Amino acid sequence: MRKGELWAEVAFNSRDPVYLQVVRLFKERIATGDLQPGQVIPSRREIAAALKINPNTAQKAYKEMEEQRLIVTEGNSPSRITRDSEIFRSIRSELIGGAVEAFLESVRSIDVPLDELLELVRRKYAEVKANKQSGQGGEGHD
Amino acid sequence: MNRYFKLVHLEVYRFRYILFGLMAVTAIVQIAALLWVSRNEVAQIQAEGVAANVNRVLFPDEKLSFAWAIFSTQRWFALPILLSIATLGLYVFLIWYRDWLGRDTFIYRLLTLPTARRNIFLSKLTAILLFVFGLISFQLALLPIERILFNMAVAPDLREPSPFTDAILASQVFKRLLPLDRTQFLVSYGFGIIAVLAVFAAILLERSYRRTGILYGFVYLAACAVAVLYPLYALGLNQADAYLYPEEVIAIELAVCLVVAAASIWLSWRLLAKKITV
Amino acid sequence: MIEVANLRKRYRRRNVLNGVSFAVEKGQIACLIGLNGAGKSTVLKAIMGLTPVQEGTIRIDGRPVGKETYEKVSYIPDRLTVPPYMKLWEGLRFMQDFYRSWNPERARELMAFFGLDAQERVGNLSKGTAAKFNLVLGLAPDSDYVLMDEPFSGIDLFSRENLAGIFSSGLIGSRGVLLTTHEVDEIERLIDKAILLRGGTVVRSFDCERVRDEEGKSVVDVMREVLLA
Known part of the structure; x- marks a missing residue:
């Protein structure tokens, strides 16, 4: 059920460190609400098997997430998503900031006035939202 | 074991x-x-x-x-x-x-x-x-x-x-x-076993050195054959004018056979341990 | 740790290995990458004592290769290693007879993982199924290291993905793995360490994540740079 589809069909690129891509994946899942505060996450071995990555890489990713206080591991109990709302906010702003930067990077060369750009964004955003509400199937994620 | x-x-x-x-x-x-x-x-x-x-x-x-x-x-x-x-x-x-x-x-x-x-x-x-x-x-x-x-x-x-x-x-x-005679039996099958040992060594030479090994194998077999047959023919067994007594020739022959057998075993084990190639 | 130092081998007036050195630690997945004829398989054979080398040393946890190390290191060559007249279950029993490290429980698990029928005759296996059975024979023992020679060759795409799964599963566990391949794509994200071999020499050996981190390059990128230069 939920657990299976959450980690299935993840395509990693081969030029960025895989462990950072795993960290990013967790951040995205947290931002979308797929991962809830305090939720138990798979063990390192389980996530390695699910994502078809090297267990050492999973280990490294979890260590990185622990350092960024994204997840917490207490003693022998399984790791959980943090309950720290501060972290959640920063993940959110980090992802949005990153996306906007990437977007600006790609439109910069086209030399479009800001007003026109914002209007376009507003219209597209509404369209996508409407689509999403009408047909739940459209994933619209690229 | x-x-x-x-x-x-x-x-x-x-x-x-x-x-x-x-x-x-x-x-x-x-x-x-x-x-x-x-x-x-x-x-x-x-x-x-x-x-x-x-x-x-x-x-x-x-x-x-x-x-x-x-x-x-x-x-x-x-x-x-x-x-x-x-x-x-x-x-x-x-x-x-x-x-x-x-x-x-x-x-x-x-x-x-x-x-x-x-x-x-x-x-x-x-x-x-x-x-x-x-x-x-x-x-x-x-x-x-x-x-x-x-x-x-x-x-x-x-x-x-x-x-x-x-x-x-x-x-x-x-x-x-x-052979009904025990000595004859030992001689026949003894030679047989020595021949098998020598052939095994030759095969392992070939398996270790491949093309050159074929040559080594034949040379080894020829050397064994000469070593085993030499005392019987050259030293003269059952020849009236032979220099050595038949018992002495037989003793030499026996020693040569043991040496050939031991050399074949030693060579085979060494090749298997160090030189064999799959 | 498997330590290979300065291996040199001449065969038919050609330097097959020309001073190969590298090390694989336990828990690490290392990959010998090279074009055909680079000497990848020869290195694995040399580690298993299946072909002589003129120079160099090979140590497994500090000890030279010998009958004790065959319990510690399992080898999965790219061909059948049990007589074709045997049924698969006979092949498994043969392994159990000879290896103290054989783990029948894991063997059963692996047979199920690959969907193999124990009643089938080894000689009748297709190339892909034979490769899977080879993996069963190599992964079932409680060995510390696994050497795999081209584990993906001759296997269809669907099974390949399945196969790649074993590297991230508990079937490998904390063992050290050294595999060879000339197609890196499928396993690029699975390996810790890449050892690029060309003309019998290690031209580059690197930690895959570090190269992605520091140079923003994939293993394939580096391979193209180094091997096709």
Whole structure:
């Protein structure tokens, strides 16, 4: 059920460190609400098997997430998503900031006035939202 | 030790169909020839009152005996025996090459078993010896059965009893295959074992050095042959004008044989441990 | 740790190995990458003592290769290693007979993982199924290291993905793995360390994540740079 589809069909690129891509994946899942505060996450071995990555890489990713206080591991109990709302906010702003930067990077060369750009964004955003509400199937994620 | 026995079992198991096949062919050909010749002769005697095909010099009583039957059928008896010898001779090579050739690259496994590699060598050698002595034992066990069948085929008044030794001496092949003299037995099979050891070493030379190894193999075999034959011919055994006494020549020959056997074993083990290539 | 130092091998007047050195630690997945004829398989064979080398040393946890190390290191070559007349279950029993490290429980697990039928005859296996059976034979023992020679060759795409799964599964566990391949794509994200081999020499050996981190390059990128230069 939920657990299976959450980690299935993840395509990693081969030029960025895989462990950072795993960290990013967790951040995205947290931002979308797929991962809830305090939720138990798979063990390192389980996530390695699910994502078809090297267990050492999973280990490294979890260590990185622990350092960024994204997840917490207490003693022998399984790791959980943090309950720290501060972290959640920063993940959110980090992802949005990153996306906007990437977007600006790609439109910069086209030399479009800001007003026109914002209007376009507003219209597209509404369209996508409407689509999403009408047909739940459209994933619209690229 | 335990793994050595397992390897021997494996080698015997892999050859079992051929071994049983050779035994079956031997039994069928020999029994058929024996019955055919005996019955023909009995029919002949009944029709004409004389035994036409009984050699009067060898069998002066002109009665049929088991020795006579063996004598008269020796060509047929020799056929399956020669077939067995040829098969085993070929298998001395195949027992190694079958592990390398074709789809069966079992040698990868054999060489990486957690056991000393000399056990692979010893198991293959043991297997060959088991096949040889297995077939000989089979022949020995077959003879009494053949005598019973002969006795059933020939009426008592037409035959006379004969000991097994006469039967064995009546056949050229049996005389060589089953020497009644213990020394002769040891000499024949001793030379046989030395030959197998030398051939094993030559095969392993080829398997280690491949193309150049073929040359090494032949050179090694030639050297062994010269070493073994030299004392017998050059030093003169049973020659009146020989420099050495026959006992001395035999002692030298024995020493040479032991050296050749030991050298072959040592070389084979060394090649298996250090030089073999899959 | 498997330590290979300065391996040199000449065969038919050609330097097959020309001073190869590298190390693989336990728990690490290392990959020997090179074009055909680069000497990858020869290195694995040399580690298993299946081909002589003129120079160099090979140590496994500090000890030279010998009958004890065959319990510690399992080798999965690209060909059949049990006689074709055997049924698969006979092959497994043969392994159990000879290896103290054989783990029948894991063997059963692996047979199920690959969907193999124990009643099938080894000689009748297709190339891909034979490769899977080889993996069963190599992964079932409780060995510390696994050497795999081209584990993906001759296997269809669907099974390949399945196969790649074993590297991230518990079937490998904390063992050290050294595999060879000339197609890196499938396993690029699975390996810790890449050892690039060309003309019998290690031209580059690197930690894959570090190269992605520091140079932003994939293993394939580096391979193209180094091997096709």
